[in-house]
Amino acid sequence: MDSLYLYKPSHVLPAVFAVLVGVSLMLHIYQNFRYRFWRVNFWMFWGGTIFTTGWILRCVSSSYPSNLNIYIAQTVFIYAGPPIFSAAEYNQLGRLMYYLPMHAPFNPGRTVTFFIHLGATVEGLTAAGASLFATAHGANDMQQHVTGDRLISVALALQAAIECIFIAMVGLMHYRCARAGTLPRNVRQLCIMLYGTSTFVLIRCIARAIESFETETTTTCNSICRAVLFHEWFLYVFEAAPMVFYTYWINIVHPGRLLPSDKRRYLDPDGVTERMGPMWADTRSLWMKIADPLDIGGAITGNSNSEAFWMRPSDWEVAPGGSFSEGTATNVRSKSASGTATPEELLSGSRSGAMEVQLSA
Structure with a gap:
């Protein structure tokens, strides 16, 4: 049977990237246990699992290039990984906001x-579009091919827009800290990491958008179209490599080293002391919370309806174990007279974190 690829797929490169992403996945699992950061960084585990599976399937597909089912599976899993990775960034931003409530x-x-x-909307559109695109490629169904391409294009545009909004919010937090004269090293490192990882996601989105646009609208295949369709390097340079850099950067600058795992712990306006506060408290009526859940009206007018608990530092006890802003605190469970935490305690923490991951960052 004819190959479903328009080029001879490499057997080696998918295996190399499967190993690279798999090693990064193992490091994330280790660090999430070490820093008890599953509630925030669960999506790095899930995205890494999906993305690694995609490259393993790609490796298998390269040996059976005419097998439609394997071709569809590897396409869907490779496309689905990056949007899941982005969810980890969103949780990290949320934890930064809990840590700096006065600037959120x-x-x-x-x-x-x-x-x-x-x-989740991006993920659904991506999976549906990739499935239709891959199926049409094998069945030579032009209409289905176009539909899949359009769904992918919409998903890419939406993800790029989300990333731009995300970068703007990180930038706003960064600016407010700098303006207040309280930009500790841990916050600066996290912001730089989030700028960088978001840039990798944007590079991937732009490259995939070019691919989608060229394959959907070009009637005669030009040089860009040929580079996308008839050369495998485009996939590895603009899809695999940025996401590998993304996952390793978060491993190197792991947020579990920079921010507390307990979201009640916040940084005092003095920029040094950390206290155990009541978290964010919205003082608006129920119908206002439903009508404007983010309190955008308060943000626009500058009259936030949240309780400024950080203005009453004497009401909240100083957090034990030093300060993340000074690099003297850690999420690693401290040793006691009986030794370190048991594996059962760590596993229990990871299970509860996975259940609460969406709403707890």
Whole structure:
């Protein structure tokens, strides 16, 4: 039977990237246990699992290039990984907002929920479009091919827009900290990491959008179309490589080293002391919360309806174990007289974190 690829697929490169993403996945699992950061970084585990599976299937597909089922599966899994990775960023931004409530423009919990729901929409469109695209490629169904391409294009445009909004919110937090004269090293490192990883996602979105646009609208295949359709390097340079850099960057600058795992812990306006506060409290009526869940009206007018609990530092106890802003605190469970935490305690923490991941960052 004829190959479903328009080129001879490499057997080696999918295996190389499967190993690279798989190693990063193992590191994320280790660090999430070490720093007890599953509630925030669960999506790095899930996205890594999906993305690694995609490259393993790609490796198998390269040996059976005429097998439609394997071809469809590898296409869907490779497309589905990056939007899931982005969800980890949203949780990290939410945890940063809990850590710096005085600089957060919106309710941290609802902000994360907003981004997660948009991300789920991107994921659904991506999976549906990739499935239709891959199936049409094998069945030579032109209409189905166009429909799949359009769904992917919409998903890519939406994800790019979300990333731009995300970068703007990180930039706003960064700016407010700098303006207040309280930009500790841990916050600066996290912001730089989020700028960088979001840039990799945008590079991937732009490249995939070019691919989708060229394959959908070009009647005679030009040089860009040929580079996309007839050369495998485009996939590895603009899809695989940016996402590998993305996952390793978050491993190197792991947010579990920079932010507390307990979202009640916040940084005092003095930029040094950390306290255990009541978290975000929305003082508006129920119908106002429903009508404007993010309190956008308050953000526009500058009259936030959240309780400014950080203005009453004497009401809240100082957090134990030093300060993340000074690099003297850690999420690693401290040793006691009986030794370190048991594996059962760590596993229990990861299970509860996975259940609460969407709303807790």
